[in-house]
Amino acid sequence: xxxxxxxxxxxxxxxxxxxxxxxxxxxxxxxxxxxxxxxxxxxxxxxxxxxxxxxxxxxxxxxxxxxxxxxxxxxxxxxxxxxxxxxxxxxxxxxx
Numbered sequence: 577x578x579x580x581x582x583x584x585x586x587x588x589x590x591x592x593x594x595x596x597x598x599x600x601x602x603x604x605x606x607x608x609x610x611x612x613x614x615x616x617x618x619x620x621x622x623x624x625x626x627x628x629x630x631x632x633x634x635x636x637x638x639x640x641x642x643x644x645x646x647x648x649x650x651x652x653x654x655x656x657x658x659x660x661x662x663x664x665x666x667x668x669x670x671x672x
Contacts (some may be wrong), residue, residue: 606658612631613627615655616628623651626647630644630645631644631645643655
């Protein structure tokens, strides 16, 4: 194997390792309370409601958490295990 091929393979390996550690630590550090608080604050900021109007519950299927907010503009957020909002149009009936 030539030296340049070996260097490229090592560089790709180090990059993959760094990405894996970065994403893994983010996944491990994500907890329900932090996610619920973040979406409750988003709700309050966007609607003028209160963060206390929101409650989180375990989801089903691809949905890790379902956060429902009542108040001036009721909303429901479907959250993946990575903390991202899942588009409600992409969910099967009963997932939110």
